[in-house]
Amino acid sequence: MSKVVWSIAGSDSGGGAGIQADLKAMHSFGVQGCTAITALTAQNSLGVESLNAVSTDVIEAQLLALESDMKASVIKIGMLANVQQIQLIAEHISRYKQSWETPPTVVYDPVAIATSGDALTEEDTVDALKTHLLPLVDVITPNTHETQLLTGVYLIGPDAVREAAEKLRAFGVQSVVIKGGHWDYPKGYCIDYCWHQDEEYWLGNESINTPHTHGTGCSLSSVIAASLAKGYPLKDAFILGKAYINAGLKSAVRYGEGIGPVAHTAFPHNIVDYPQVIEAGSWLGDELEFYVPDNYNYAAGFAPIEGDLGLYAVVDTIDWVELCLKHDVKTVQLRIKDADSPTLEQDIAKAIELGNTYGGRVFINDHWQLAIKHGAYGVHLGQEDLNVADLNAIKQAGLRLGLSTHGFYEMLRAHNYRPSYLAFGAIYPTTTKDMTGQIQGLEKLRHFVPLMKSEYPTVAIGGIDLGRASEVADTGVGSVAVVRAITEAKSPEQAIVNLKQAIGEP
Ligand SMILES: Cc1ncc(COP(=O)(O)OP(=O)(O)O)c(N)n1
Ligand SMILES: Cc1nc(C(=O)O)sc1CCOP(=O)(O)O
Ligand SMILES: [Mg+2]
Numbered sequence: 463m464s465k466v467v468w469s470i471a472g473s474d475s476g477g478g479a480g481i482q483a484d485l486k487a488m489h490s491f492g493v494q495g496c497t498a499i500t501a502l503t504a505q506n507s508l509g510v511e512s513l514n515a516v517s518t519d520v521i522e523a524q525l526l527a528l529e530s531d532m533k534a535s536v537i538k539i540g541m542l543a544n545v546q547q548i549q550l551i552a553e554h555i556s557r558y559k560q561s562w563e564t565p566p567t568v569v570y571d572p573v574a575i576a577t578s579g580d581a582l583t584e585e586d587t588v589d590a591l592k593t594h595l596l597p598l599v600d601v602i603t604p605n606t607h608e609t610q611l612l613t614g615v616y617l618i619g620p621d622a623v624r625e626a627a628e629k630l631r632a633f634g635v636q637s638v639v640i641k642g643g644h645w646d647y648p649k650g651y652c653i654d655y656c657w658h659q660d661e662e663y664w665l666g667n668e669s670i671n672t673p674h675t676h677g678t679g680c681s682l683s684s685v686i687a688a689s690l691a692k693g694y695p696l697k698d699a700f701i702l703g704k705a706y707i708n709a710g711l712k713s714a715v716r717y718g719e720g721i722g723p724v725a726h727t728a729f730p731h732n733i734v735d736y737p738q739v740i741e742a743g744s745w746l747g748d749e750l751e752f753y754v755p756d757n758y759n760y761a762a763g764f765a766p767i768e769g770d771l772g773l774y775a776v777v778d779t780i781d782w783v784e785l786c787l788k789h790d791v792k793t794v795q796l797r798i799k800d801a802d803s804p805t806l807e808q809d810i811a812k813a814i815e816l817g818n819t820y821g822g823r824v825f826i827n828d829h830w831q832l833a834i835k836h837g838a839y840g841v842h843l844g845q846e847d848l849n850v851a852d853l854n855a856i857k858q859a860g861l862r863l864g865l866s867t868h869g870f871y872e873m874l875r876a877h878n879y880r881p882s883y884l885a886f887g888a889i890y891p892t893t894t895k896d897m898t899g900q901i902q903g904l905e906k907l908r909h910f911v912p913l914m915k916s917e918y919p920t921v922a923i924g925g926i927d928l929g930r931a932s933e934v935a936d937t938g939v940g941s942v943a944v945v946r947a948i949t950e951a952k953s954p955e956q957a958i959v960n961l962k963q964a965i966g967e968p
């Protein structure tokens with residue numbers, strides 16, 4: 463995918479918000495930021511002194527220049543100063559969506575009021591936005607004031623946030639991110655909301671105490687735009703935006719007499735900057751009155767793994783379990799996807815027994831009840847299982863818990879459970895399982911590993927073969943999990959030796 467992102471927005475002469483913030487945030491995420499400037503503000507850290515709207519002819523000239531040579535995969539729209547600008551931008555976006563081979567994703571940050579409280583649009587623009595622009599927007603990122611301005615909903619609690627998001631969707635917007643920086647609910651926390659493809663996502667962290675927040679809105683939506691251009695799904699882009707802003711707020715400093723700009727750092731690689739994924743039953747979930755189902759069974763802090771996981775074989779028969787253990791694979795998973803297999807319990811019991819015989823760790827995929835019953839070393843579960851498995855029973859029985867993750871959102875959700883290891887997948891395309899839309903690639907793995915390595919043993923899985931094993935191991939990931947690289951090898955015994963060598967396992 464092209465990594466060009468356009469920002470259609472106003473210039474902030476103070477350098478903290480608008481186009482200036484957008485370009486810095488985009489640069490931090492490794493995309494080429496291009497601009498079409500809609501207004502020149504004379505502004506400093508104390509406020510907006512004047513606003514000069516750029517003529518529609520000049521805006522159009524900028525757009526045409528970019529379109530002829532540097533089409534965007536994502537277009538981020540910020541400040542639009544008047545109705546004529548809204549109509550012009552809507553006309554162009556509509557045409558791009560219909561005629562470009564790859565229609566751009568449109569992220570709209572409806573800049574209306576600066577941090578200083580100064581108005582940045584003419585008053586009659588709201589109707590024009592609703593009629594012309596919002597139906598073309600893929601992701602809207604309003605703050606509390608902007609949400610209220612567009613929807614008339616006063617954001618007094620989570621249900622009001624949901625109602626406002628529904629209203630925005632009724633205007634034709636596809637996905638909604640409502641920034642909670644301006645509500646203090648629950649007290650001392652910053653809570654953000656995302657609605658995308660019939661799912662809602664809530665993120666939260668303790669508020670960062672700094673007055674220097676200028677440009678946070680522009681920067682957050684620019685990170686979302688850049689991350690979408692990089693191929694992250696919206697729920698991951700949302701997380702990255704939050705983490706970037708949190709890191710920036712912690713290093714923000716004053717340059718003038720007033721409110722300083724959020725700092726622009728780099729891709730967030732420090733787990734303390736990442737928000738919490740808020741789930742039902744957690745403290746924040748309770749504060750937000752999330753519905754807690756009857757069979758809710760949250761547990762966190764699972765038994766640790768002794769030593770390194772090493773090469774990790776994921777196989778579906780007892781014969782494979784035995785072959786791997788016999789050839790010194792120290793971690794083996796029995797993954798039987800047929801829950802009705804007449805030999806399921808017998809196979810699980812046998813696999814666990816083999817693990818004891820050969821001194822290897824045997825994890826059981828999915829079938830946690832049988833794993834507990836027969837005393838497995840551990841259980842491997844997917845994200846969907848977290849809602850239904852009795853995690854407390856797994857923990858009480860002393861079994862280790864491995865969790866699958868596919869991207870930042872799932873990784874942070876898994877982190878809520880403090881599992882025994884985290885698996886990142888699918889790194890490459892695979893034929894073993896349908897992983898459409900969930901291929902991470904090495905670049906993302908390089909981001910996941912440093913975030914989680916100090917917290918858990920880490921595992922990479924999906925499409926890893928002998929040729930790829932060493933580049934995967936070079937990311938610093940602790941273990942490499944494979945199915946076909948062993949089960950479809952001409953000589954599985956030799957494949958085990960070669961794979962171990964490739965990942966540097968002694
Ligand atoms: C080591 C490891 N990582 C990921 C998976 C995938 O588990 P899950 O998401 O539960 O999917 P299924 O394997 O059940 O299809 C795994 N099995 N092992
Ligand atoms: C079972 C499984 N889980 C994945 C995940 O990403 O969660 S990828 C995968 C298949 C791994 O098989 P192979 O090594 O043959 O590609
Ligand atoms: Mg599973």
